[in-house]
Amino acid sequence: MTATLRTDLELPLRFTDGWSTTARVVSFDGLVDGREHVALRLGPAVRREPLVRLHSECLTGDVFGSARCDCGPQLRESLERVAEAGGYLLYLRQEGRGIGLSAKLDAYALQDAGLDTYEANVALGYGEDERDYTVAAQMLQALGERRVALLTNNPDKGRQLAALGIDVTRLVPTGVHRSASNARYLAAKVRHGHLNGHEGASVPVTVQA
Numbered sequence: 001m002t003a004t005l006r007t008d009l010e011l012p013l014r015f016t017d018g019w020s021t022t023a024r025v026v027s028f029d030g031l032v033d034g035r036e037h038v039a040l041r042l043g044p045a046v047r048r049e050p051l052v053r054l055h056s057e058c059l060t061g062d063v064f065g066s067a068r069c070d071c072g073p074q075l076r077e078s079l080e081r082v083a084e085a086g087g088y089l090l091y092l093r094q095e096g097r098g099i100g101l102s103a104k105l106d107a108y109a110l111q112d113a114g115l116d117t118y119e120a121n122v123a124l125g126y127g128e129d130e131r132d133y134t135v136a137a138q139m140l141q142a143l144g145e146r147r148v149a150l151l152t153n154n155p156d157k158g159r160q161l162a163a164l165g166i167d168v169t170r171l172v173p174t175g176v177h178r179s180a181s182n183a184r185y186l187a188a189k190v191r192h193g194h195l196n197g198h199e200g201a202s203v204p205v206t207v208q209a
């Protein structure tokens with residue numbers, strides 16, 4: 001299924017600490033899951049290999065500033081890095097690693113009772129990570145991008161995109177935004193294959209057969 005560009009317009013971004021940039025915000029028709037995912041195009045136009053961040057929605061971290069996770073600081077870091085390098089931030093409506101907001105809050109309650117972030121999902125009857133990146137591949141194809149560098153610590157994003165026909169040349173790790181409130185959460189992610197703590201390294205992508 002092919003997605004098409006719907007609207008593409010200028011969006012001035014202004015932050016209270018003074019950082020600002022101008023993005024283009026792009027919406028789409030024909031995305032397979034019917035949700036309203038958007039792309040921000042940032043920075044200089046690059047002929048090959050734009051820097052791309054697939055950011056999974058996290059209302060509590062992205063909007064409210066919750067320190068239980070690292071999503072808020074990662075979102076801001078990603079905007080700045082993509083604005084510098086040239087590329088896209090795809091804001092994917094995959095709240096709670098795909099299980100939704102209310103279920104994520106249920107999972108938080110289980111974590112307060114001792115489970116880790118993945119065990120909590122499983123205890124609620126979900127997979128550890130329910131995200132599928134087909135819509136991200138559709139968005140990149142609609143934008144005319146087949147070759148990207150991916151800003152992430154999650155190798156699964158690179159593997160899934162590559163399997164969907166996008167040439168992912170390398171994974172570029174984000175910084176590590178660790179605090180007393182999210183340290184347990186980040187440690188669980190590393191146990192499940194995240195590259196948090198490998199900052200500065202560029203990691204080649206391997207696709208499983």
Ligand SMILES: Nc1nc2c(ncn2[C@@H]2O[C@H](COP(=O)(O)OP(=O)(O)OP(=O)(O)O)[C@@H](O)[C@H]2O)c(=O)[nH]1
Pocket residue numbers: 054056057058059069070071074094095096097098099103104107108111117121151152153154157174189
């Ligand atoms: N189910 C669940 N989802 C969570 C929890 N904490 C954060 N999330 C969601 O996890 C998603 C972000 O995933 P992360 O595992 O933090 O990071 P990632 O996207 O896999 O990897 P990066 O690209 O390196 O950021 C967002 O959709 C958040 O809403 C949690 O405890 N339980």
Ligand SMILES: [Zn+2]
Pocket residue numbers: 058060061062069070071072
């Ligand atoms: Zn979060």
